Amino acid sequence: xxxxxxxxxxxxxxxxxxxxxxxxxxxxxxxxxxxxxxxxxxxxxxxxxxxxxxxxxxxxxxxxxxxxxxxxxxxxxxxxxxxxxxxxxxxxxxxxxxxxxxxxxxxxxxxxxxxxxxxxxxxxxxxxxxxxxxxxxxxxxxxxxxxxxxxxxxxxxxxxxxxxxxxxxxxxxxxxxxxxxxxxxxxxxxxxxxxxxxxxxxxxxxxxxxxxxxxxxxxxxxxxxxxxxxxxxxxxxxxxxxxxxxxxxxxxxxxxxxxxxxxxxxxxxxxxxxxxxxxxxxxxxxxxxxxxxxxxxxxxxxxxxxxxxxxxxxxxxxxxxxxxxxxxxxxxxxxxxxxxxxxxxxxxxxxxxxxxxxxxxxxxxxxxxxxxxxxxxxxxxxxxxxxxxxxxxxxxx
Amino acid sequence: xxxxxxxxxxxxxxxxxxxxxxxxxxxxxxxxxxxxxxxxxxxxxxxxxxxxxxxxxxxxxxxxxxxxxxxxxxxxxxxxxxxxxxxxxxxxxxxxxxxxxxxxxxxxxxxxxxxxxxxxxxxxxxxxxxxxxxxxxxxxxxxxxxxxxxxxxxxxxxxxxxxxxxxxxxxxxxxxxxxxxxxxxxxxxxxxxxxxxxxxxxxxxxxxxxxxxxxxxxxxxxxxxxxxxxxxxxxxxxxxxxxxxxxxxxxxxxxxxxxxxxxxxxxxxxxxxxxxxxxxxxxxxxxxxxxxxxxxxxxxxxxxxxxxxxxxxxxxxxxxxxxxxxxxxxxxxxxxxxxxxxxxxxxxxxxxxxxxxxxxxxxxxxxxxxxxx
Numbered sequence: 001x002x003x004x005x006x007x008x009x010x011x012x013x014x015x016x017x018x019x020x021x022x023x024x025x026x027x028x029x030x031x032x033x034x035x036x037x038x039x040x041x042x043x044x045x046x047x048x049x050x051x052x053x054x055x056x057x058x059x060x061x062x063x064x065x066x067x068x069x070x071x072x073x074x075x076x077x078x079x080x081x082x083x084x085x086x087x088x089x090x091x092x093x094x095x096x097x098x099x100x101x102x103x104x105x106x107x108x109x110x111x112x113x114x115x116x117x118x119x120x121x122x123x124x125x126x127x128x129x130x131x132x133x134x135x136x137x138x139x140x141x142x143x144x145x146x147x148x149x150x151x152x153x154x155x156x157x158x159x160x161x162x163x164x165x166x167x168x169x170x171x172x173x174x175x176x177x178x179x180x181x182x183x184x185x186x187x188x189x190x191x192x193x194x195x196x197x198x199x200x201x202x203x204x205x206x207x208x209x210x211x212x213x214x215x216x217x218x219x220x221x222x223x224x225x226x227x228x229x230x231x232x233x234x235x236x237x238x239x240x241x242x243x244x245x246x247x248x249x250x251x252x253x254x255x256x257x258x259x260x261x262x263x264x265x266x267x268x269x270x271x272x273x274x275x276x277x278x279x280x281x282x283x284x285x286x287x288x289x290x291x292x293x294x295x296x297x298x299x300x301x302x303x304x305x306x307x308x309x310x311x312x313x314x315x316x317x318x319x320x321x322x323x324x325x326x327x328x329x330x331x332x333x334x335x336x337x338x339x340x341x342x343x344x345x346x347x348x349x350x351x352x353x354x355x356x357x358x359x360x361x362x363x364x365x366x367x368x369x370x371x372x373x374x375x376x377x378x379x380x381x382x383x384x385x386x387x388x389x390x391x392x393x394x395x396x397x
Numbered sequence: 398x399x400x401x402x403x404x405x406x407x408x409x410x411x412x413x414x415x416x417x418x419x420x421x422x423x424x425x426x427x428x429x430x431x432x433x434x435x436x437x438x439x440x441x442x443x444x445x446x447x448x449x450x451x452x453x454x455x456x457x458x459x460x461x462x463x464x465x466x467x468x469x470x471x472x473x474x475x476x477x478x479x480x481x482x483x484x485x486x487x488x489x490x491x492x493x494x495x496x497x498x499x500x501x502x503x504x505x506x507x508x509x510x511x512x513x514x515x516x517x518x519x520x521x522x523x524x525x526x527x528x529x530x531x532x533x534x535x536x537x538x539x540x541x542x543x544x545x546x547x548x549x550x551x552x553x554x555x556x557x558x559x560x561x562x563x564x565x566x567x568x569x570x571x572x573x574x575x576x577x578x579x580x581x582x583x584x585x586x587x588x589x590x591x592x593x594x595x596x597x598x599x600x601x602x603x604x605x606x607x608x609x610x611x612x613x614x615x616x617x618x619x620x621x622x623x624x625x626x627x628x629x630x631x632x633x634x635x636x637x638x639x640x641x642x643x644x645x646x647x648x649x650x651x652x653x654x655x656x657x658x659x660x661x662x663x664x665x666x667x668x669x670x671x672x673x674x675x676x677x678x679x680x681x682x683x684x685x686x687x688x689x690x691x692x693x694x695x696x697x698x699x700x701x702x703x704x705x706x707x708x709x710x711x712x713x714x715x716x717x718x719x720x721x722x723x724x725x726x727x728x729x730x731x732x733x734x735x736x737x738x739x740x741x742x743x744x745x746x747x748x749x750x751x752x753x754x755x756x757x758x759x760x761x762x763x764x765x766x767x768x769x770x
Contacts, residue, residue: 213703215706216706
């Protein structure tokens with residue numbers, strides 16, 4: 001016996017010529033996330049039908065579907081023969097596992113594509129409403145704004161399901177190229193990675209540290225963040241790059257109030273080098289315009305000028321409050337605010353330059369000759385691999 | 398890599414003798430000391446022997462008592478909490494207390510008590526500032542004895558003399574309390590001479606087991622305990638007595654008392670070596686002359702936690718004076734500020750705390766490692 005889930009697609013169903021490619025990727029992503037349980041997905045009349053091994057716990061399916069981009073809604077459904085008695089039994093089973101409670105209002109929505117079924121939709125609705133009322137006598141009927149809906153569709157078989165759960169929408173990961181998302185340990189960067197993955201990008205995560213000026217806990221925290229977003233990213237590798245020597249060099253040889261910008265330029269250069277190694281196409285950062293000194297337009301013009309790759313900043317136009325709200329929903333917020341920030345004030349200037357002169361800065365950066373520090377940092381990076389369930393399955397220090 | 402432990406003010410490793418005593422007592426004295434049958438009386442007798450022994454070790458008044466608690470935090474709370482039930486008055490305290498005391502003072506403030514703070518000078522409490530604070534509403538004066546932050550010793554004798562002088566002009570006796578956790582078995586304590594009303598002690602800071610401590614009460618007859626229960630500890634603390642813990646705690650004290658002079662001299666030699674070595678390395682000492690030889694604090698070129706990590710990687714466990722995170726203010730950083738040190742020093746503060754097991758070679762190795770970072 002298999003469990004059945006009905007899956008609704010959003011934007012994918014609007015795609016024309018390449019719809020198949022999107023659907024294929026989505027199916028792959030879902031099936032991979034459900035492993036080791038066997039699953040099968042069929043498409044009929046714009047609906048995806050997911051059949052999962054009955055041993056697979058409901059929570060596993062829930063977790064898989066609620067973290068896979070490309071799904072707008074899903075519902076556990078129960079199949080029965082097209083026979084009223086059987087349909088009623090399945091409706092009962094469906095109610096057992098539904099959110100229905102004996103308080104509020106409900107409706108039954110029947111759809112009959114098989115016109116040979118003896119009852120009309122409205123008659124079937126009344127029959128099933130009786131089932132609901134018997135079990136939940138205090139529920140009232142409300143056809144427009146019901147708290148709960150029991151749906152039945154008569155097609156090749158009868159499909160019964162209660163309220164749809166909302167999916168994350170977006171497009172399947174792996175349909176929009178690949179890139180590197182910087183992950184600092186703060187609130188913004190996991191949200192930025194989530195947002196670009198939502199548009200289908202396949203992401204690798206990259207973290208810079210300055211141990212012992214930053215703590216081991218800061219790296220642990222970044223790993224926890226990576227584990228939380230990994231299911232959305234369909235699994236991800238986290239690269240951790242030691243950059244202390246580079247930072248010390250900048251502090252020693254650079255101009256004090258430019259230190260942060262010079263460091264960012266060197267981070268971008270390092271990221272770009274890794275991006276080329278990984279054949280990726282874009283870099284994702286969690287910058288929001290003018291949130292901090294190094295995120296002014298002029299500062300971004302400078303960092304962009306030091307890097308030829310496309311830099312995506314999905315949070316650019318968002319307020320901190322909006323970002324926090326998203327972080328809370330994704331589940332990264334609580335971890336991001338833990339007090340192990342990439343602290344060290346040791347490297348940040350007291351009065352950073354917020355309006356750098358582009359040409360001057362470029363000159364200053366070139367003079368630093370960061371190449372050897374970048375080479376060394378890349379040689380010494382560690383890799384942590386997270387699967388699409390958020391589990392760390394390999395590390396390579 | 399074996400690590401050299403220089404954070405003994407946080408906790409110590411239980412000694413073999415104390416551990417043996419604990420195990421032995423767990424087997425031998427498992428009966429409830431407060432039970433009424435004959436066989437339990439042996440346990441009760443042993444408990445009283447240990448209580449008397451600790452009283453003698455502290456040179457406590459005959460009429461005073463030692464109440465066994467779960468540790469110094471409970472001792473502090475037990476002494477301060479009953480004040481919440483009394484008509485509020487004023488408490489004179491220091492800003493360099495252990496968190497357990499600080500938190501209790503905040504609680505008493507909520508009950509209407511007014512807390513006034515003594516000044517600090519050169520890393521210690523300025524006892525002379527008591528004159529400006531003490532008044533007819535003063536009910537309690539408290540000060541930590543040896544600072545857990547920098548090891549400096551507060552002059553409790555002078556504090557007590559001042560308070561007792563003032564007492565004469567009042568109709569009541571002002572209570573004096575001192576947290577002596579970092580002093581116990583590190584420097585000499587003579588409770589009779591100090592003439593204070595309460596003090597807290599802990600077992601795990603002197604190589605005893607965790608989960609046991611003591612509260613000294615000079616006048617048990619006038620002490621109204623907050624903790625009630627089966628009438629144990631002469632009605633001063635409810636709950637079945639932790640006899641194995643008590644016996645093991647007392648054993649740890651006995652061990653410290655043996656060859657006490659030699660041990661203290663050794664500790665002084667190590668602390669002198671550390672302090673001179675630190676000055677040679679251009680560290681700024683945050684510990685003064687009148688201090689416990691077991692604690693040495695200093696500030697160095699990096700933020701505390703960075704120094705701590707660098708030295709951990711070189712094999713040394715030390716304590717950071719502050720946590721370098723923006724979200725949470727490190728409480729020891731606040732203590733260093735309260736001791737009068739600059740914010741720069743407070744952010745870079747490191748505390749070394751040795752035990753009688755620490756060797757001179759280890760101290761020298763530490764200085765060498767510090768010089769390399």
